[in-house]
Amino acid sequence: MHARWRRLSTLQPVRESAVEIEDLNVVRGGNSVIPSLSLRVRSGSVTGLLGPSGCGKTTLMRSVVGAQIVTGGKISVLGNPAGSAGLRSRVGYVTQAPSVYGDLTVAENLSYFAKVVGVEQGRITETLQTVGLEDYLERIVSSLSGGERARVSLASALLNRPPLLVLDEPTVGLDPLLRQGLWRDFHRLARGGTTLLISSHVMDEAAECDDLLLMREGRLLRNCTPNELRGETGEEDLGKAFLRVIEMASGT
Amino acid sequence: MSARITLATGRRVLGQIRHDPRTIALLLAVPALLLTLLRYMFDGQPQVFQSIGAPLCGLFPFIVMFLITSITMLRERTSGTLERLMTLPMSKLDLLMGYGLAFGVLAAAQAIVVCAVGFGLLGLESPHGVLLVGALAILNALLGMALGLLLSAFARTEFQAVQFMPAFIFPQMLLCGLFITRDEMAPVLEAVSWLLPFTYAYDALDLAVSPGQLDATLMIDVVVVIGATMASLALGAVTLKRRTP
Known part of the structure; x- marks a missing residue:
């Protein structure tokens, strides 16, 4: 009975989110870089964090790995508060440089x-x-x-x-073949249960992700799948779809 | 703290220097060459060479390790590797001790060469044994390293780090008593010299290379040097932040 229960529980993991952020607020040098942001990253997903340079992607990632001094909010990573000692061997972080x-x-x-x-x-x-x-x-x-x-x-x-990989623009400047190879590897890792949070400022890469987080000026515009984004905007091209979302957000 | 990580860090720092043979050559040769220069500068006054050159054998490692450590650590801070290490299961003490191991080894190598040249070839005298000078040299090197680690936190560029040498080390060298005995200085400077760790480093060496009974003064000097090293390391650890703005 007990063994069967355990098997069931591995089939349906209790914790669905590898990362949960509630009302994150980051102030840097007097500026509110991230005013208030909440999101979830599904366990075992390849989640793309997309947005233009300077929109707060790196700050968000640093907050998740516990390298960023945050002003407010709650970040839970693999069930523990971000930056706690036990996470140091369970979260892999690759900086942009x-x-x-x-x-x-x-x-x-x-x-x-x-x-x-x-x-x-x-x-x-x-x-x-x-x-x-x-x-x-x-x-x-x-x-x-x-x-x-x-x-x-x-x-x-x-x-x-590590069960969670946080990668800041890992494919910048790589040749297309290698980039494709890396995305294949990211999905292979995800099938093995690893959660990957990957930032990019290139919208082409959005199509490679299971889930998308669209950011602009420190705010999260969407937390959806590529198909949901296409459906909502009626744009097949994800770059154009992102543009539509920005237009909707600014009310034009 | 883990012995595995500390040792790995020490080996890594030594590895970084090993890939730079010119630095190693400079580290080993420059103090010996400067000492040789002094020997012939004071060709007619061998007692002056003895009183300046002999303590210098144990002070060179302090100066050099200060400089090398502050730059290595600054690079660690600016290249992002420190941030990476701070997100890994590594304690700050592992990092500091690893640095200590690596620069301790380097300091020993440097002390062996400069002492061999000074006491072996150039006729310096060490009435209490060269080993004592060597041991003090390594302690001083660790003090230099600890101060370098600490000050690297206050430099943003390598240019700034290099300027800490004239800003922090030169005044200590001038006031330590090496060039003129401290009781001949203006009373204010003499008082200041008592607050500088380099003064105790020099004083210990001066006792070690002078004839006469060694007494508790040497012990006090050594304790102050070790204490200053520990204090700088502790302050240095505070500047290693896992979370930064």
């Missing part, structure tokens, strides 16, 4: 982060294959291109297979 050591080799970077998060060194080759850098082990990171450095940074966050 690659945060790896330029003066070390790819292997040395990953080896260091592997030790910090406590995974065996064998994971290094696996994660490098995921980002297509398996032949770069001995290369010094500062000699790599921007896109390659971004992938080293991404690989470092994948090492310990």
